[in-house]
Amino acid sequence: MMGGNWLKQLKTQTKFNLLAFRRNPAATFFTIILPLVFLFVFTSIFGNDEIGNGRRVATLYVPALLALAVISATLVNLAMTLTSHREQGVLKRVRSTPLRPWIFIVAQGLAGVALSVIMAVVFIGVGRVFFDVTVQSVGVIPLAISVMVGAASFSALGVALTVIIPSEEAAPAVTNALILPLYFISDIFIIGSDGESAVGGVPEFIANLFPIKHLGIALSESFDPFTTEMPFPVEHWLVVLAWGMFGLAVSVWKFRWEPRR
Amino acid sequence: MIEVEGLVKSYGNTHAVKGIDLHVDSGEIVAFLGPNGAGKTTTIEILEGFRKATSGTVRVMGEDPTSAPAHWRERLGIVLQESEPIPSLTALETVQMQSNFYSFEGRTRPEPTQLLNLVGLGDAADQRVKKLSGGQKRRLDLASALVGDPDLIFLDEPTTGFDPTARRESWKMVEALRDLNKTVLLTTHYMDEAEHLADRIVVINGGLITARGTAEELASVVDAKTTISWTCRTDDVALLTDAGIGRRPGSEISSSVQSDQTTTLCEMEAVEVIPTLRALIDAAENQSIDLVGLQVINPTLEDVYLKLVANPADQPDNDDRTKGADDGR
Numbered sequence: 096m097m098g099g100n101w102l103k104q105l106k107t108q109t110k111f112n113l114l115a116f117r118r119n120p121a122a123t124f125f126t127i128i129l130p131l132v133f134l135f136v137f138t139s140i141f142g143n144d145e146i147g148n149g150r151r152v153a154t155l156y157v158p159a160l161l162a163l164a165v166i167s168a169t170l171v172n173l174a175m176t177l178t179s180h181r182e183q184g185v186l187k188r189v190r191s192t193p194l195r196p197w198i199f200i201v202a203q204g205l206a207g208v209a210l211s212v213i214m215a216v217v218f219i220g221v222g223r224v225f226f227d228v229t230v231q232s233v234g235v236i237p238l239a240i241s242v243m244v245g246a247a248s249f250s251a252l253g254v255a256l257t258v259i260i261p262s263e264e265a266a267p268a269v270t271n272a273l274i275l276p277l278y279f280i281s282d283i284f285i286i287g288s289d290g291e292s293a294v295g296g297v298p299e300f301i302a303n304l305f306p307i308k309h310l311g312i313a314l315s316e317s318f319d320p321f322t323t324e325m326p327f328p329v330e331h332w333l334v335v336l337a338w339g340m341f342g343l344a345v346s347v348w349k350f351r352w353e354p355r356r
Numbered sequence: 357m358i359e360v361e362g363l364v365k366s367y368g369n370t371h372a373v374k375g376i377d378l379h380v381d382s383g384e385i386v387a388f389l390g391p392n393g394a395g396k397t398t399t400i401e402i403l404e405g406f407r408k409a410t411s412g413t414v415r416v417m418g419e420d421p422t423s424a425p426a427h428w429r430e431r432l433g434i435v436l437q438e439s440e441p442i443p444s445l446t447a448l449e450t451v452q453m454q455s456n457f458y459s460f461e462g463r464t465r466p467e468p469t470q471l472l473n474l475v476g477l478g479d480a481a482d483q484r485v486k487k488l489s490g491g492q493k494r495r496l497d498l499a500s501a502l503v504g505d506p507d508l509i510f511l512d513e514p515t516t517g518f519d520p521t522a523r524r525e526s527w528k529m530v531e532a533l534r535d536l537n538k539t540v541l542l543t544t545h546y547m548d549e550a551e552h553l554a555d556r557i558v559v560i561n562g563g564l565i566t567a568r569g570t571a572e573e574l575a576s577v578v579d580a581k582t583t584i585s586w587t588c589r590t591d592d593v594a595l596l597t598d599a600g601i602g603r604r605p606g607s608e609i610s611s612s613v614q615s616d617q618t619t620t621l622c623e624m625e626a627v628e629v630i631p632t633l634r635a636l637i638d639a640a641e642n643q644s645i646d647l648v649g650l651q652v653i654n655p656t657l658e659d660v661y662l663k664l665v666a667n668p669a670d671q672p673d674n675d676d677r678t679k680g681a682d683d684g685r
Contacts, residue, residue, distance in 0.1 A: 191432075
């Protein structure tokens with residue numbers, strides 16, 4: 096197989112993954128609709144008043160729920176899809192072909208990255224039109240970096256998560272059991288004002304160890320209405336990336352291609 | 357095309373395959389026949405490169421499957437025993453996606469629509485996989501396996517769980533592969549399927565090859581005899597035996613009272629059917645015995661199969677037979 100060919104294979108497979116995603120109503124709902132529903136529900140519960148420093152409630156919720164959308168498009172989506180593919184023998188069949196197996200997995204991740212970019216654009220648009228939340232021009236590049244770092248890292252974690260998911264039926268339970276509590280303590284659903292975390296003590300300590308909160312903070316810096324300097328939340332990117340590398344290592348080490356049954 | 361010598365596969369103390377020799381020539385269709393747990397899938401998955409042999413040598417298209425380079429798979433088609441296509445894609449998209457897995461350097465890429473036509477799914481090209489029947493999905497698997505224009509095709513239980521119509525349809529697919537001059541190794545636990553599709557049958561049981569040959573050769577190997585039966589009276593057996601019928605060991609007349617409790621069925625096995633029948637009729641005429649409902653029953657494929665896969669320990673002379681039967685290969 097010559098170089099260049101794998102690039103074409105990667106592109107084609109990513110397209111098929113996006114096609115399969117588009118035709119999966121549950122995946123579409125949880126990734127695209129639900130984060131937007133949360134945004135409208137939370138802002139209607141808590142209002143969208145100014146909360147100091149020129150920020151509004153939605154200034155906090157747009158990046159927080161964009162983080163949730165990125166995680167849904169990558170970690171949740173990959174954990175469910177790859178577990179299903181493994182148990183249905185799709186992955187085993189891929190291995191029976193000359194395709195380099197990593198191309199199939201990376202193409203799943205690329206589909207997640209593409210969906211994350213789409214969700215970022217949607218959130219920026221919805222924020223501006225409905226909630227008076229804007230991204231300053233200096234915030235655009237850091238926002239792009241945050242989305243890419245988040246999407247890539249959470250994709251790797253999604254692949255790694257399949258290692259501990261025993262069956263297709265268990266995939267939603269295991270995934271949600273891990274991320275839902277973290278959403279609650281990571282300032283995704285409940286957000287403190289004035290840059291303070293909504294939770295303190297042990298929950299805050301735990302949230303700081305995991306990557307969800309860091310992705311949320313990294314994204315939120317691009318939505319700061321008064322920033323004149325380009326935000327550069329490098330320490331948050333590094334935490335997210337470190338988790339991504341951990342996910343990659345676990346995936347390379349332990350990923351299973353064959354059904355467990 | 358396939359060369360296997362002394363193949364052994366053990367999982368701890370469990371020996372799934374206990375020493376198999378196999379040779380498949382280019383253009384041959386060979387069936388691996390055996391009951392569940394015989395070692396068919398383990399063997400075929402070693403040949404496909406999914407599992408590593410514990411010992412023995414394996415060469416498939418000139419390569420050791422576990423260390424073969426990626427391009428080795430370019431000319432290999434595999435239908436796995438349990439593999440579902442992605443439900444939300446259409447039949448055509450499934451084949452197109454599979455086609456993307458091959459690089460076809462210096463070769464022509466087969467048209468996905470033509471492959472669907474070949475397996476009889478031309479009309480279902482735009483149907484989502486989840487709307488296809490079990491038989492259609494299996495044919496889609498076959499179309500996917502043919503995407504790389506393979507020289508060698510592995511079919512692991514291609515018709516298990518099918519209704520008779522779907523089975524016949526699948527058989528037609530395999531016959532189409534013969535017309536394309538492909539080499540095929542298939543596994544099955546149906547004797548009739550093996551007989552219908554394969555040039556040669558290799559019977560595997562308990563991790564060992566217990567017999568090989570055409571269906572006809574296998575029938576003679578297991579010594580499946582023809583049965584002669586008729587409705588008789590209890591004292592007929594003694595009269596006929598006195599007249600010299602059924603005296604040879606193994607061809608004694610046996611009688612059994614039927615479930616209606618009024619009639620008795622007499623049976624005897626015959627190696628040479630016509631002389632045995634002639635002697636029986638002569639003796640019956642002399643003794644004024646009426647051979648009511650006389651029947652000559654040839655051994656069915658099922659009888660042959662059941663004898664072939666009986667516990668190997670029950671067939672002590674198996675090894676001698678096998679050696680004689682497969683030296684040509």
